[in-house]
Amino acid sequence: MELLFGVIVFVVFIVVILIKTAIVVPQRHEYIVERLGKYRTTLEAGFHILVPFLDKIAYRRNLKELPVDIGGQTCITADNVTLEVDGIMYIQVVNSKQSAYGIDNYHFAASQLAQTSLRSAIGKISLDNTFEARETLNQQVVDAIDDAAQNWGIKVLRYEIKDIQPPRSVLDAMEKQMQAEREKRAEIARSEGDKQSVINRAEGQRSEAIAKSE
Known part of the structure; x- marks a missing residue:
């Protein structure tokens, strides 16, 4: 009985060890493995076995394109x-190891640098x-x-300004300017129309006079 209990405990122990050390890395991901606190290897997509009690997953990296929202700034x-x-x-x-050890938080660093660069x-x-x-x-x-992030293990694919919002006073001034431009174009159009109308009447009268003289 004691032997059976010992076997069960041993089997449970082995199963727990396998669960803890058997790693499946998803597609388009990489895991950074450390052994006794030092970098050991980078696991790519697939099934892997870690060395019990020595290896651990220190960082998990997603290799997909990731959007980072850059909040409004002045x-x-x-x-x-x-x-x-x-x-x-x-x-x-683009480099999981550099993104883990090159900087503490590449998301935060990249977003802060984006704001600073845009202000400049x-x-x-x-x-x-x-x-x-x-x-x-x-x-x-x-x-x-990109210039600053060469050692961060990341690549900036693109940046897009979503909205540019001037002060209310500037918007009002721009609206007045646009209204003035529209009125100016309308006045020019009316003037051209009146001018053409006068020309047409003059030509009509001239043609009528020529016809009568004949």
Whole structure:
């Protein structure tokens, strides 16, 4: 009886060890394994067995393209107009080991650098150019992060400005300017119409006079 109990305990122990050490890494993921606190290897997708009591999964990395929301922030243009700007950044882990040991939190670091880079880029252009230069601003943010993130194990695929919100006073001024432009175009159109109408009447009268003289 004692022998049977001992066998059962041993079997349960083996099963627990296998559960703890048998690892299945999903597709498009990588796991960082440490042995006694030091980096040992990077596990790719598939089935793996760890050494009991020595190995542990220290970091889990998703290799898919990941969106990172960049919250609204205040930016000041070259002509001293304050804007509220938010965006979204798409990043991808390209080196799991570097992303684990190169920086503490690559999500936070990349988002902070994106905000800093965008403020700097907007500060060099005027308000009018800000709306026209979205693609240029997006690329400047990507380039700035890529330069700094070479040792972070990540790649910034793209950055997109979602919204640029000027102050209410600027919006009102822009609306008045647009209204004035519309009224100016309408006045020009009316003037051209009146001019053409006069020309048409004159030509009609001339044709009528010629017809009578004949």
